[in-house]
Amino acid sequence: MSIPGSAYAVVYKSKYGASEKYARIIAGNLQADLFNADEDASEQSLCTYQTIIWCGGIYAGRINGADILRKHLEEFKGKSVIVVSVGNTPADRLDILRKVRRNSIPRKHYQAIKFHHFVARANFSALTMGDRIMFTFRRLAVSLKPVGLRSEGENRFLSEYGRDMQVIDEAAAMAFAAKIDDFALPG
Numbered sequence: 001m002s003i004p005g006s007a008y009a010v011v012y013k014s015k016y017g018a019s020e021k022y023a024r025i026i027a028g029n030l031q032a033d034l035f036n037a038d039e040d041a042s043e044q045s046l047c048t049y050q051t052i053i054w055c056g057g058i059y060a061g062r063i064n065g066a067d068i069l070r071k072h073l074e075e076f077k078g079k080s081v082i083v084v085s086v087g088n089t090p091a092d093r094l095d096i097l098r099k100v101r102r103n104s105i106p107r108k109h110y111q112a113i114k115f116h117h118f119v120a121r122a123n124f125s126a127l128t129m130g131d132r133i134m135f136t137f138r139r140l141a142v143s144l145k146p147v148g149l150r151s152e153g154e155n156r157f158l159s160e161y162g163r164d165m166q167v168i169d170e171a172a173a174m175a176f177a178a179k180i181d182d183f184a185l186p187g
């Protein structure tokens with residue numbers, strides 16, 4: 001079992017690196033211990049922390065790594081758990097983000113969890129063959145739709161398609177870290 005040097009643990013699961021970058025900024029600002037969900041984030045190692053910040057990219061409407069977090073939630077009772085999603089959904093689209101959260105974490109846990117979201121995109125040139133093919137099909141499907149029927153997200157997808165535009169909002173991550181106690185549950 002690791003001996004924590006901080007009250008905070010920041011855990012990430014990241015396919016194209018954006019969630020990891022956000023997690024590193026947050027951990028750096030909080031002097032928190034950093035864990036990769038796939039490697040060293042065992043229940044035992046995390047149970048020693050009072051606040052657990054869990055970061056994962058959104059894929060097809062679900063937060064990457066939420067399945068791992070769900071397995072630990074019973075053990076995390078009494079701790080502050082903050083789930084941070086990272087994706088191309090704008091932070092003000094709470095309607096979409098609520099669905100993403102519901103798809104990822106069962107509602108019965110919501111009393112014990114807070115959520116936050118950062119915007120990021122994967123660079124097109126970094127996409128795996130499978131993701132590239134999926135994007136290509138989606139582009140075709142959206143292009144075939146009459147312009148007036150395309151959603152804001154679909155228009156954004158078309159305009160961003162094929163581009164390398166991963167931008168990490170470092171200032172937003174630092175502001176989140178600075179206000180972390182607002183996210184903590186009352187003791």
Ligand SMILES: Cc1cc2nc3c(=O)[nH]c(=O)nc-3n(C[C@H](O)[C@H](O)[C@H](O)COP(=O)(O)O)c2cc1C
Pocket residue numbers: 013014015016017018019020056057058059060061062064086087088089120121122127131134
């Ligand atoms: C195949 C694929 C599906 C995606 N689906 C969504 C989605 O449903 N909603 C969203 O907001 N972002 C979506 N994204 C954007 C990713 O969430 C974004 O690139 C994020 O930075 C990924 O985090 P990561 O690099 O830490 O894995 C998708 C990206 C890919 C490649």
